[in-house]
Amino acid sequence: MEILVCVKRVPDTAENEFELNGAGNDLDRDDLVYSVNEWDNYAVEEAIQIVDKVGGNVTVITVGDSESEEVLRREMAMGANNGILLSDDAFEGSDGKGIAAILKAEIEKGKYDLILTGAQADEGAGQVGGMLAAMLDLPYASLVNKIEVGEGKIKVGREIEGGNQEMNEISLPCVLSIQTGINEPRYVGIRGIRKVAGVEIPVKSASDLGIAADSIGKAGAKTKRIDYFVPDLGAGAEMLEGSTDEIIAKLIEKLKAKGGL
Amino acid sequence: MTQIFAYIPFSNGVAEDVAMEFPTAAAKIDKGASLTAVLTGSGADLDKVANDMTGLYAEVIKINHNDLAYPNAEVVRKALVNVIPAGSIVLAPHNTFGMDLAPGLSVKMNASYAADIVDFAGVEGTVLKASRQELGGAVSTHVAIDIASGAVITIRPGSFAPVEGKTASGAVVDKSANAGDLSAKRKFLEVVQAEVGDVDITKADVLVSIGRGIEEQENIEIAEELAKAMKTVVSCSRPIVDAKWLEKGRQVGTSGKTVKPKVYMAMGISGSFQHLGGLKGNPFIVAVNKNPKAPIFQVADVGIVANIIEFMPELTSAINDL
Numbered sequence: 132m133e134i135l136v137c138v139k140r141v142p143d144t145a146e147n148e149f150e151l152n153g154a155g156n157d158l159d160r161d162d163l164v165y166s167v168n169e170w171d172n173y174a175v176e177e178a179i180q181i182v183d184k185v186g187g188n189v190t191v192i193t194v195g196d197s198e199s200e201e202v203l204r205r206e207m208a209m210g211a212n213n214g215i216l217l218s219d220d221a222f223e224g225s226d227g228k229g230i231a232a233i234l235k236a237e238i239e240k241g242k243y244d245l246i247l248t249g250a251q252a253d254e255g256a257g258q259v260g261g262m263l264a265a266m267l268d269l270p271y272a273s274l275v276n277k278i279e280v281g282e283g284k285i286k287v288g289r290e291i292e293g294g295n296q297e298m299n300e301i302s303l304p305c306v307l308s309i310q311t312g313i314n315e316p317r318y319v320g321i322r323g324i325r326k327v328a329g330v331e332i333p334v335k336s337a338s339d340l341g342i343a344a345d346s347i348g349k350a351g352a353k354t355k356r357i358d359y360f361v362p363d364l365g366a367g368a369e370m371l372e373g374s375t376d377e378i379i380a381k382l383i384e385k386l387k388a389k390g391g392l
Numbered sequence: 393m394t395q396i397f398a399y400i401p402f403s404n405g406v407a408e409d410v411a412m413e414f415p416t417a418a419a420k421i422d423k424g425a426s427l428t429a430v431l432t433g434s435g436a437d438l439d440k441v442a443n444d445m446t447g448l449y450a451e452v453i454k455i456n457h458n459d460l461a462y463p464n465a466e467v468v469r470k471a472l473v474n475v476i477p478a479g480s481i482v483l484a485p486h487n488t489f490g491m492d493l494a495p496g497l498s499v500k501m502n503a504s505y506a507a508d509i510v511d512f513a514g515v516e517g518t519v520l521k522a523s524r525q526e527l528g529g530a531v532s533t534h535v536a537i538d539i540a541s542g543a544v545i546t547i548r549p550g551s552f553a554p555v556e557g558k559t560a561s562g563a564v565v566d567k568s569a570n571a572g573d574l575s576a577k578r579k580f581l582e583v584v585q586a587e588v589g590d591v592d593i594t595k596a597d598v599l600v601s602i603g604r605g606i607e608e609q610e611n612i613e614i615a616e617e618l619a620k621a622m623k624t625v626v627s628c629s630r631p632i633v634d635a636k637w638l639e640k641g642r643q644v645g646t647s648g649k650t651v652k653p654k655v656y657m658a659m660g661i662s663g664s665f666q667h668l669g670g671l672k673g674n675p676f677i678v679a680v681n682k683n684p685k686a687p688i689f690q691v692a693d694v695g696i697v698a699n700i701i702e703f704m705p706e707l708t709s710a711i712n713d714l
């Protein structure tokens with residue numbers, strides 16, 4: 132089975148405290164730590180496990196700048212066979228549809244049985260997978276937390292509200308967005324990454340892909356981020372301050388009053 | 393005039409709460425817009441909910457078909473593309489169904505897409521201004537949505553005030569004949585219910601809840617000890633279950649359990665909306681987090697900036713000394 136996994140390089144929410152820049156129109160991106168979108172690691176792990184069972188190849192792909200190469204290498208260190216970087220100044224400022232259109236152009240040049248994305252990325256939209264499927268006219272299932280491979284079709288479980296699981300049969304080729312918890316992504320160490328450091332990763336531009344520059348990027352974006360802001364959410368929490376002993380004494384009083392103790 | 397269509401999800405003959413929130417959202421988009429509810433389904437359940445909706449919406453469209461009995465997004469999408477006029481604004485909830493349906497619908501309707509909107513600031517020309525969050529709620533952004541050729545927008549459930557009482561006297565229009573070809577390459581099989589766990593967190597008055605801030609599996613013991621001192625049990629956020637450190641029955645959130653404690657101790661939890669979505673009944677929330685900017689502090693009653701690995705044992709021994 133030929134499997135393509137779409138991955139995105141994102142600021143790591145566990146490693147960063149997010150602040151706005153001086154002008155207040157963007158994040159202060161200078162010292163941000165980036166990593167692979169959490170959901171995408173599950174997608175790559177699932178792809179590797181399927182290929183281990185039924186044979187085939189796993190290709191990882193991303194739309195990004197030259198720094199995005201590092202996330203492809205990380206996923207190749209996990210066990211993906213190939214990486215493809217789609218990169219061009221013209222891609223900058225693309226909205227979700229722009230990203231999906233860029234991915235579509237490359238996907239149509241290959242032949243994939245299964246295309247995986249993460250259920251969502253840093254922007255919490257969960258949009259690229261469903262758009263890609265619709266653009267390719269392929270069936271789609273989101274939030275997949277179980278895959279059973281069969282002949283020409285697969286059985287997938289979707290996680291729905293309350294943690295219940297909706298079972299579906301879906302024909303191949305198809306696009307699935309993968310939910311966390313479907314597997315336990317393997318650990319990659321520095322040594323693993325060093326092993327794939329020399330592997331060639333092709334970089335493709337808008338003209339390589341044959342996409343018109345005005346259909347993507349800022350020009351093509353129909354949803355545009357205007358600015359970042361700090362919402363006015365009222366008072367927020369009463370912050371307890373002082374020495375640990377003082378904080379704990381105050382907290383215990385409050386817990387007693389509220390029925391916590 | 394802007395035409396807005398709201399997709400009403402329902403189960404067992406009852407519309408989801410978001411059905412009462414769409415009218416508020418629609419009025420914030422454009423007070424003068426026409427608002428129509430759209431329901432897909434089959435049989436008596438569909439008829440009942442469609443009727444219920446006439447109290448909230450001036451127009452209610454129902455699409456009745458056996459293939460729509462279960463809301464398979466691949467099938468629903470086909471019906472909606474055929475029934476909703478091009479150029480409209482379509483609203484759906486940002487939940488597991490909306491995430492399945494909406495991105496593809498925007499492609500098929502050749503419309504703009506915006507996900508998980510928490511507020512609207514109205515239309516100027518052909519641009520709709522809206523607010524959403526990124527990075528798990530750590531930052532908020534304004535977005536401009538070009539609605540010249542329509543838009544598909546998912547809204548975050550619970551973000552718009554529900555309209556109370558019967559405010560409209562609408563009529564149901566049957567558009568089943570317009571649904572078109574509903575064949576799909578994805579077939580719904582069954583729903584498998586979540587396993588019931590060893591501990592029932594839904595009955596607890598107090599919960600000691602841990603998130604990724606617990607850092608390592610061995611540290612869960614620290615939380616267990618605090619829970620014991622507070623005579624209760626440990627619940628958790630999703631990453632703890634994904635890592636298989638605790639079982640699924642302990643997870644609080646939209647894809648876990650809905651809990652209604654009096655006191656909720658959020659230990660090393662950032663406060664994503666999917667987590668908070670499982671927290672009902674307005675509990676007294678105590679948040680301990682090492683990041684003073686963690687979004688949980690916006691919703692908590694009491695906040696403490698500390699390392700939970702150090703803080704929890706101190707609190708435990710202070711409680712045990714009482």
Ligand SMILES: Cc1cc2nc3c(=O)[nH]c(=O)nc-3n(C[C@H](O)[C@H](O)[C@H](O)COP(=O)(O)OP(=O)(O)OC[C@H]3O[C@@H](n4cnc5c(N)ncnc54)[C@H](O)[C@@H]3O)c2cc1C
Nearest residue numbers: 137194225226227248249251252254256257258259355356
């Ligand atoms: C400086 C800057 C400016 C931007 N300007 C705009 C703008 O004006 N308007 C706008 O709408 N967006 C803008 N974006 C957002 C950007 O285009 C997003 O990457 C895009 O919207 C999709 O990301 P998402 O987080 O919504 O993906 P989701 O749909 O939430 O991600 C789901 C999955 O899709 C796949 N995926 C997502 N992105 C990629 C990718 N790049 N490569 C490969 N696979 C991917 C992954 O598998 C991922 O798990 C901007 C981003 C930056 C950094």
Ligand SMILES: Cc1cc2nc3c(=O)[nH]c(=O)nc-3n(C[C@H](O)[C@H](O)[C@H](O)COP(=O)(O)OP(=O)(O)OC[C@H]3O[C@@H](n4cnc5c(N)ncnc54)[C@H](O)[C@@H]3O)c2cc1C
Nearest residue numbers: 603604605629630645646647648660662667682683699700
């Ligand atoms: C469809 C869908 C459904 C979902 N359903 C759920 C759900 O039901 N429940 C749920 O919880 N999530 C759910 N999620 C996931 C959700 O989006 C978040 O990813 C998740 O809630 C984050 O969990 P967290 O707060 O524990 O982790 P993080 O967001 O990583 O936050 C960890 C926090 O701990 C703090 N921290 C780190 N170390 C320490 C320390 N030593 N001391 C103190 N603080 C520390 C950090 O500052 C941070 O604020 C769902 C996601 C999707 C897409």
